[in-house]
Amino acid sequence: QSVLTQPPSVSGAPGQRVTISCTGSSSNIGAGYDVHWYQQLPGTAPKFLIYGNSNRPSGVPDRFSGSKSGTSASLAITGLQAEDEADYYCQSYDSSLSAWVFGGGTKLTVL
Amino acid sequence: EVQLVESGGGLVKPGGSLRLSCAASGFTFSSYSMNWVRQAPGKGLEWVSSISSSSSYIYYADSVKGRFTISRDNAKNSLYLQMNSLRAEDTAVYYCARGRTTVVVPANWFDPWGQGTLVTVSS
Numbered sequence: 402q403s404v405l406t407q408p409p410s411v412s413g414a415p416g417q418r419v420t421i422s423c424t425g426s427s428s429n430i431g432a433g434y435d436v437h438w439y440q441q442l443p444g445t446a447p448k449f450l451i452y453g454n455s456n457r458p459s460g461v462p463d464r465f466s467g468s469k470s471g472t473s474a475s476l477a478i479t480g481l482q483a484e485d486e487a488d489y490y491c492q493s494y495d496s497s498l499s500a501w502v503f504g505g506g507t508k509l510t511v512l
Numbered sequence: 513e514v515q516l517v518e519s520g521g522g523l524v525k526p527g528g529s530l531r532l533s534c535a536a537s538g539f540t541f542s543s544y545s546m547n548w549v550r551q552a553p554g555k556g557l558e559w560v561s562s563i564s565s566s567s568s569y570i571y572y573a574d575s576v577k578g579r580f581t582i583s584r585d586n587a588k589n590s591l592y593l594q595m596n597s598l599r600a601e602d603t604a605v606y607y608c609a610r611g612r613t614t615v616v617v618p619a620n621w622f623d624p625w626g627q628g629t630l631v632t633v634s635s
Binding site for chain 1: 547556557558559562571573574607618619620621622623624625626627628
């Protein structure tokens, strides 16, 4: 049971827009701690995707965007491409646990 | 190019020990905090431990506290994880990842990541 809750899976057709939610609580996202996102392609290490809730590191396409509101955050991917098929993880800090925490991960399938 | 290369994984019996290493290159290692994150087979990511650039501040997940020890050698651009009293539930791919800055802050992120090293705890 992850501290941050993500849907196990989402899917979309090429060109479509999908969103992945990340729901936390008052001790992590709701406490104002930043949310970061990672993409893990099959059989590879995670890759840094979004930092500070909504910022993209250099090299990340602007098709990827992040937002945060209250105790939740979201990752949006527009113009879906086959190469976006991967697992996506949100990450934040939890003050009750004094630990950096991840969501359980969401598997994105491009139909 | 920033690169992190883990080594030291393998098969170990329950109760045994293992020492992981992470060799860093392509950046000023002594200027960044470092982290270990693990991923059990078919499961999600779990933060394990973090260490500040000067080793002054060290943090552990409750699941490994008292059994694992993180350390670093800035002269050798290397990060280590000494794992003792290993359990079956410690079986995972262990990744080292660079932190956000010199100190370990709540807003810490992990970038980049190494390719990981597999630790299997089984009799």
